[in-house]
Amino acid sequence: MxxxxxxxxxxxxxxxxxxxxxxxxxVLSITLILILAGINLLVGxxxxxxxxxxxxxxxxxxxxxxxxxPLQSVYDFEQVLTADPRVxxxxxxxxxxxxxxxxxxxQNVVFAQQIEGNPLDAxxxxxxxxxxxxxxxxxVARRWSGVDPTDPTNYQGDFVNRMxxxxxxxxxxxxxxxxxxxxxxVVIVMNTIRTAVYHRxxxxxxxxxxxxxxxFVRGPFVIEGIMTGLIAASIALALLxxxxxxxxxxxxxxxxxxxxSYDPRFITILAQDLLLAGALLGALGSYIGVxxxxxx
Amino acid sequence: xxxxxxxxxxxxxxxxxPQQETQPMVLTPDFESRPVISFQRVFKTYPTGTEAxxxxxxxxxxxxxxxxxGPSGAGKSTVVRLLIREExxxxxxxxxxxxxxxxxxxxxxxxxxxxxGLVFQDFKLLPNLTVYENVAFALxxxxxxxxxxxxxxxxxxxxxSLSAKENTYPANLSGGEQxxxxxxxxxxxxxxxxxxxxxxGNLDPATAWEIxxxxxxxxxxxxxxxxxxxxxxxxxxxxxxxxAIDAGQIARDDRSGRYHDDVAKPQVRAQ
Numbered sequence: 112m113x114x115x116x117x118x119x120x121x122x123x124x125x126x127x128x129x130x131x132x133x134x135x136x137x138v139l140s141i142t143l144i145l146i147l148a149g150i151n152l153l154v155g156x157x158x159x160x161x162x163x164x165x166x167x168x169x170x171x172x173x174x175x176x177x178x179x180x181p182l183q184s185v186y187d188f189e190q191v192l193t194a195d196p197r198v199x200x201x202x203x204x205x206x207x208x209x210x211x212x213x214x215x216x217x218q219n220v221v222f223a224q225q226i227e228g229n230p231l232d233a234x235x236x237x238x239x240x241x242x243x244x245x246x247x248x249x250x251v252a253r254r255w256s257g258v259d260p261t262d263p264t265n266y267q268g269d270f271v272n273r274m275x276x277x278x279x280x281x282x283x284x285x286x287x288x289x290x291x292x293x294x295x296x297v298v299i300v301m302n303t304i305r306t307a308v309y310h311r312x313x314x315x316x317x318x319x320x321x322x323x324x325x326x327f328v329r330g331p332f333v334i335e336g337i338m339t340g341l342i343a344a345s346i347a348l349a350l351l352x353x354x355x356x357x358x359x360x361x362x363x364x365x366x367x368x369x370x371x372s373y374d375p376r377f378i379t380i381l382a383q384d385l386l387l388a389g390a391l392l393g394a395l396g397s398y399i400g401v402x403x404x405x406x407x
Numbered sequence: 408x409x410x411x412x413x414x415x416x417x418x419x420x421x422x423x424x425p426q427q428e429t430q431p432m433v434l435t436p437d438f439e440s441r442p443v444i445s446f447q448r449v450f451k452t453y454p455t456g457t458e459a460x461x462x463x464x465x466x467x468x469x470x471x472x473x474x475x476x477g478p479s480g481a482g483k484s485t486v487v488r489l490l491i492r493e494e495x496x497x498x499x500x501x502x503x504x505x506x507x508x509x510x511x512x513x514x515x516x517x518x519x520x521x522x523x524g525l526v527f528q529d530f531k532l533l534p535n536l537t538v539y540e541n542v543a544f545a546l547x548x549x550x551x552x553x554x555x556x557x558x559x560x561x562x563x564x565x566x567x568s569l570s571a572k573e574n575t576y577p578a579n580l581s582g583g584e585q586x587x588x589x590x591x592x593x594x595x596x597x598x599x600x601x602x603x604x605x606x607x608g609n610l611d612p613a614t615a616w617e618i619x620x621x622x623x624x625x626x627x628x629x630x631x632x633x634x635x636x637x638x639x640x641x642x643x644x645x646x647x648x649x650x651a652i653d654a655g656q657i658a659r660d661d662r663s664g665r666y667h668d669d670v671a672k673p674q675v676r677a678q
Contacts, residue, residue: 114547114550114551114552115550118547118550313531313533313534314533316531317531317533317544318544318548319517319520320491320520320525320531321520321521321525321544321545321548321549321592321596322517322518322519322520322521322545322548322549322596323517323548323549324514324517325513325514325517327517327548327550
């Protein structure tokens, strides 16, 4: 077994160097593809980071309380909300607290100096468990007698729904793109390995005649494919790791409102994904490429 | 597994001939025992519609030395291809060593091929490997341990008298030497069957004769030899079993035959 592996590794290595031009072309193409795949993963990750922040924000709804609502009524409604299974937590914020919060925000410094009295409503800040339940809570709130009729809640249903829809479309597009990229790299490996098979057809013929098993014939090619995939994945990974932090910085300054951040933990995940993908794509491509020719 | 004297004794009776000093030992196969190769009503039609073999019945006892003769396109090569299971019969059964080749599973095929040593007209040596490596290749493919490979290759090269050229590349060898390397490779895993397709086809008469001596010696050690050939001189000189194939059928099967049927083709003997 070990001897066979040694033989396979040796011939894979030889074959890789013997057809260096073709091997390098394959490595380069797959590197490009894996870089694209890596960017896809990184963008997807950044997007989900942004969405997570966004979700946390929109899973909160604040219900504005009209000034003439008796405090008891507010407490009663708070009880009703707390008892609702969809609700995670409820917090009552008085008019004074609301004003203090408003003034504390540095963005509002100038504006805060100009207001007199307290134009702000008291509010109930409700945290729902599921983002999709925000709409339900909004309906409940609007039916409540104590709600401020001019500005009942801060819920912007359409916006939330559209964001959610967009994010699911984006992840679908990401997956589709990944699939296409993988298909292309399998085809590239397949053709590279066919060239290698062509160069070694005499050897394969002799192997079959002296009684080599199909896996013995196939092994070196599959290893060559894995090697091609791994080399390409390493190069792609190195480039992505180098380019990731500056790219994040660049985008951060361009589009400040999106909370993009450099996530070093994701590098490990990216490395695993790319190396695994490289090895698997290489193995699959060469297996398919060589299958027909090693049939005894 | 090598062939011991006892193997030889049990496999065949020796026929002592006056030329034993100069000619290799000759075995008489036991035609009464169960054949190791048997074709039973074998037909082969290629997908193109070419009818290569029609109703072939053939039995080869262990230790036999059989020449397959006949004009080009008669079906000799098809018999060889069927024997090494490159092709399956369209109809009929082929048994080798108790295995029915047509029904053998594909993954068993490599193990069957290891029982067979193959020699071809075009040698099929790997040009980027030395003589030693070419012979060793047949064992490496089987995953044999290094020491074992070294011993067996040395033995096989000694048998074909090429020990001195083990580091030479095939391109620097004569045709006869290349064929001897191919024979060493066919021998190195001690196969029970040697199947040769025109092994002397590319060689001059003297070299062809040398190669034949080798095959006879291998046969004398107990291996069953089936050889497709066009070499009339050798067939006529050796007077071994001759199976003549013509238009896909067995035209003649003589235990001690000649290349041409003398009665049918007297003009050949006249020259």
